[in-house]
Amino acid sequence: MNEDQLYRQTRRSRGARGFSWVLALIVIVAGLSFFIPTNYYVTRPGSAIALGPMIDVEGGKKDETGAFMLTTVRMGEANLAWYVYANMSPDAELMPKELVVSKGEDNEDFVRREQAVMDNSQKIAEAVAFRLAGYDVKIEKEGVWVMGTIEGLPAKKVLKIGDVITAVDGVRTAEAKDLLQALASKKAGDQVEITYTRDGQEGKTMVTLEPLPESKSVGIGVRPDNKQEIVIPKKVTIASQGIGGPSAGLMMTLEILDQLDVAKDLTKGYKIAGTGTISLDGTVGRIGGINHKVIAADKAGAEIFFAPEDTLDATSNYQEALATAKRIGTSMQIVPIKTVKDAIAYLDGQKPKSS
Structure with missing residues (x-):
């Protein structure tokens, strides 16, 4: 081997070692990013879950040809890796920690609050559904x-x-x-x-x-x-599987009502997702993360999505849902809802889906 060949081989060897060191450094930094905390939470699409298997109404029926589905958002503390990902992805968002947990609270406090709100939402859904079905509450x-x-x-x-x-x-x-x-x-x-x-x-x-x-x-x-x-006249069992928050109120109301109304199938064969809080007067309220819920519903094959029309301008949940549906190119029908009766009226106006 002459001097020129030896020089070139030495350069290649040094270059390979340098590249290995750079690669190793990148791997180390990437690994450490999963352990570096930030002052943010990250939210992203969760899942759409059929309510039929979760809810049992005493004396009710479960002969839906379609399904009512609640939708969820995945949320967790953002480490540096998630922070970077959320800034690059249209399907992830960052929320300042103080908007999620109050000063002095920890994750256990947050979970307890979300579960308490879910429990209350379940009870209100039961009350609204039973009243719509003609029962005293x-x-x-x-x-x-x-x-x-x-x-x-x-x-x-x-x-x-x-x-x-x-x-x-x-x-x-x-x-x-x-x-x-x-x-x-x-x-x-x-x-x-x-x-x-x-x-x-x-x-x-x-x-x-x-x-x-x-x-x-x-x-x-x-x-x-x-x-x-x-206090309702029949027992209702809801296995919410650790899901927290108030946003499943509307969809739980529809599922309970459907099981109470033995004369008809409200779903008419459609897979129906949606979101929205529920008040005792049947009003459907605004929720957070509706863009993530539209994506979750679309991935689950939903054909109809109920969205709260809490305002009449571009900031409404309904308009947010429409914008997301357009962005992802879904064929799912986005339906504006102000009250649970709006949802019932829409379903009553649909033709049964042919099998």
């Missing part, structure tokens, strides 16, 4: 629902998200205004006895009132909501 005020606790205030140490405050110093608190009234005459440093239920068990605790942030009032530091006991 009783609604009783149960107490003050703890939907969050404020960092640095006494409730943070003794109460959990999902607890229900039923009394202050032995005086019943049927709803949030009763809690406010019970504390209105108190001052900082006063002690009160809080009676609450957690997972069906009653508990009591003494707390010392403190000034509330950005307020002249004192309190215990909870974000309250009203908890209602909804």
Whole structure:
């Protein structure tokens, strides 16, 4: 081997070693990116799940030729890798952490809140469906629902998200205004006895009132909501499989109603997905991540998608859903819904799907 050949071989050898080092560095950095946290959560398309196998109504029927499906969004804390991916993909979004979990909360708090909201959504769906089917429904005020606790205030140490405050110093608190009234005459440093239920068990605790942030009032530091006991004439079992949040309200209402109405099949053979909260008066409300839910429904083969028409401008859930449907080129029909009766009327107007 002459000197020139030796020189060229040496250069190739050094180049190969240099490339190997660069490749190894890239692999190491990529691996570390999965362990580097960011201050964001990432959301992306979840799944569309048939509600028939999840919901059982006592004395109801399950002879749907189609299916009602709830839709989900996948959400998790974004490490550096997910952060980069979300900035490159049209099917992933980043949300600042403070919009998902409040200051001082952790993932366990978030999960408890989402599950509590889902439980309430299920009960309201049952009430709306039974009323539409002609049954009497009783609604009783149960107490003050703890939907969050404020960092640095006494409730943070003794109460959990999902607890229900039923009394202050032995005086019943049927709803949030009763809690406010019970504390209105108190001052900082006063002690009160809080009676609450957690997972069906009653508990009591003494707390010392403190000034509330950005307020002249004192309190215990909870974000309250009203908890209602909804009594229906038949048993309904919903296996929500750990799914949280309120957005399945509309679709659960339709599935329960379909099982109650033994005279007809609301689905008429179609695969029907959708989303939207449900109120006791049947109003369908806005939800987050509808673009991800449209994608999930399309992948599951849905033919109809109900979307809340919460406003009449371009910011409505319905318009967001339309834009996503156009972007992905789906043939799925996007249907605007303001109330559950709108969804029923639309289905009543469809011809049964031929098999």
